Amino acid sequence: MKVIVFRANTKKNKKTHAKAVNPRFGFERFLFFSFIILFSALVLVQAALMNPATRTFLVNDNGLEGSPLQFEEYLYSEGEISVALCSADVDENLKLLVNGEEVAVFSQNVINLKVKEGDVVSVDGSSTEEAEVAIVYATDNIKLDNIGERIKVNSEVKHIARIIIE
Known part of the structure; x- marks a missing residue:
């Protein structure tokens, strides 16, 4: 089924009305695109951290913090x-x-x-x-x-x- 939508009784010499500009539209557009960019960057960084070869370039600290417990050290009496x-x-x-x-x-x-x-x-x-x-x-x-x-x-x-x- 095909639906055709058109305007009836349109006059060619009718003046076009200027659209009302929403002052928040620019800020909303900025927020939307910044969210898209930051989310895609987050996904790319997480994908890079899963690969061991690229992880070495992104993470500087590979060692464990602290020192292991020795035999004579007890956590309880x-x-x-x-x-x-x-x-x-x-x-x-x-x-x-x-x-x-x-x-x-x-x-x-x-x-x-x-x-x-x-x-x-x-x-x-x-x-x-x-x-x-x-x-x-x-x-x-x-x-x-x-x-x-x-x-x-x-x-x-x-x-x-x-x-x-x-």
Whole structure:
């Protein structure tokens, strides 16, 4: 379908009217073209930064800031606790958990653990029938109220302590 649009009754000798000039039109045009130019420059620079060959010319700093941590530097303070199996002989089905992960089994009667702030120490006795454990030692920087207290574990995962380091 074709639509033809034309003006009817136009006179050739009619005076043309001067268009009203909007004073903001020049400023809007400037803003529009500056946006187009800056946006295209941004896209070109980002494309150049993705190419490793051109990136070397655009970026001067290739090194890492700071220095890596050495072995003896710690981000947190550590402590040590000892958990003892009180009720029975050695039981390898009784597991010691720190933050839900198995860290040791009771292959001996006393287990020493290195712990840090906020660690949760638990005993998994789901494979055994009944056992008693106790925290028998904690370093001076660890604040625990239940040192020496016996905790019974009956085929369950039992929470022993939450570590608070002073």
